[in-house]
Amino acid sequence: MNLSVNIGKLKLKNPILTASGTFGYGIEFTDFFxxxxxxxxxxxxxxxEPRAGNPSPxxxxxxxxxxxxxGLENCGSKHFLNEIMPKIRDLKCAIIVNLYASSEEDFVRLTEILSKEERINAFEMNLSCPNVKSGGSAFGANPEIIQRLTKAVKAATDKPVIVKLSPNVTDITQTALAAEAGGADALSLINTLIGTAINREKRTFxxxxxxxxxxxxxxxxxxxxMVWQTAKTVKIPVIGIGGISSFEDVLDFLIVGAKAxxxxxxxFVNPAIAGECAEKLEEYLEKRKENIDQLIGSVKE
Ligand SMILES: Cc1cc2nc3c(=O)[nH]c(=O)nc-3n(C[C@H](O)[C@H](O)[C@H](O)COP(=O)(O)O)c2cc1C
Known part of the structure; x- marks a missing residue:
């Protein structure tokens, strides 16, 4: 059964992906599925450059x-290309590299550095991290900055560029339209919602x-x-993210218009969930004699 979807120029054998920051560099999950x-x-x-991230907890x-x-702790682009890429290049699925920078110049330079690696199938620009002081949410809430950064990164690479949007805005369709106007090949949403928690014994955060x-x-x-509203508003593909914990959740996102x-x-709860969801999606469509395009965006309004 053909479950393939096209996210712009990025061809996926099925619409199940895993989200940045929750799946290491892929290789850590090969024992599970x-x-x-x-x-x-x-x-x-x-x-x-490498980043140490925020203080614990x-x-x-x-x-x-x-x-x-x-706070975007990571090994930096050089270590990624030299030490991690050799370990993951033979994996038989798309590798999407999530990009973080705190200025337009650094976004462009990072994109240029990583674009030399052929095995990278697409980039996902993180314009929406709530846990860093510069960049992150500061970029993610401003349509003009989003459009400008997207255009700059697109000009620096031939690879497909996915722009990841923040939910911490009043109207996500405005930031979605800005990324589309900047030339994004696709959008992914949502990143995390800003919150906090209190230790009431110590009265500290x-x-x-x-x-x-x-x-x-x-x-x-x-x-x-947000995925439903955005998919109705833009012409480029939308990738749905947020709280998926079962195959049924996958269906819901595809039904409201997510292409992946x-x-x-x-x-972190079930490290094999992505593989299980892909298997169940195939069974579901086979049973219903439906193809993936009939499922995507099938919500009745
Ligand atoms: C521990 C952790 C680290 C994350 N790191 C990143 C990151 O580096 N870049 C990014 O774009 N999103 C990052 N995210 C956000 C996720 O990719 C995803 O957008 C968000 O968690 C919502 O999906 P979920 O509810 O299925 O986790 C991270 C999320 C978690 C839980």
């Missing part, structure tokens, strides 16, 4: 979810960074609404 079963994965956000469990304030990003099943209804989905925090 065969990565050949999924469309691809997004790496942890990579910056030009950096994660806290919440009702039906978690808060994180990792639990997270070292005080605030963090909320993810997990708790955010699914918000994400689903990313599974995030639930990888």
């Amino acid at each position: 065969d990565l050949n079963k999924i469309g691809g994965f997004c790496t942890k956000g990579i910056s030009i 950096r994660v806290v469990e919440t009702a039906s979810g978690m808060l994180n304030s990792i 639990i997270l070292g960074n005080k605030i963090g990003g909320l993810s997990g099943p708790a955010i699914k209804p918000v994400a689903l609404r 989905v990313q599974i995030g925090a639930y990888n």
Whole structure:
């Protein structure tokens, strides 16, 4: 059965992806399932130079979810290309590299550095991290900056560019339209919602960074609404993210118009979930004698 979808120039064998920051560099998950079963994965956000991230504690469990304030800790572009790429290049699924930079110049330079690596299938620009002081949310809420950064990154590479949007805005369709106007090949949404948690004994914030990003099943209804609104508004493909914890959740996102989905925090609960969702999607469509294009955007309004 053909489950393939096109995200601009990026061809995926099926619409199941895993989300940045929740799936390491892919290789960590090969003990749990065969990565050949999924469309691809997004790496942890990579910056030009290594980053240490935020002070600990950096994660806290919440009702039906978690808060994180990792602050984009990562090994940097040089280590990624020299040490990690050789370990992941033979994986049989798409490799999408999530990009983080705190200025337009650095976004362009990072894109140029990583574009030399042929095995990278696409880039995902993180314009929406709530846990860093520069860049991140500051970029993610401003349509003009989004359009400018997208255009600059697009001009620096031939690879497909996905722009990842923040839910921490009043109207996500405005930032979505800005990314589309900047030439984005696709959009992915949502990143985490800003939250906090309190240690009431000590009367302190639990997270070292005080605030963090909320993810997990708790955010699914918000994400689903934003994906639906965005998919109706833009012409480019939308990738749905937020609280997916089951195959049924995958269906919901595809039905409201997502062309693909990313599974995030639930990888920590069940590291094999992405492979299971891909298998179940195939069974579902086979049983209903339906093809993937009939499912995507099939919500009755
Ligand atoms: C621990 C953790 C680290 C994350 N790191 C990144 C990151 O580096 N870049 C990024 O764009 N999103 C990052 N995210 C956001 C996720 O990719 C995803 O957008 C978000 O968690 C919502 O999906 P979920 O509810 O399925 O987790 C991170 C999320 C978590 C939980």
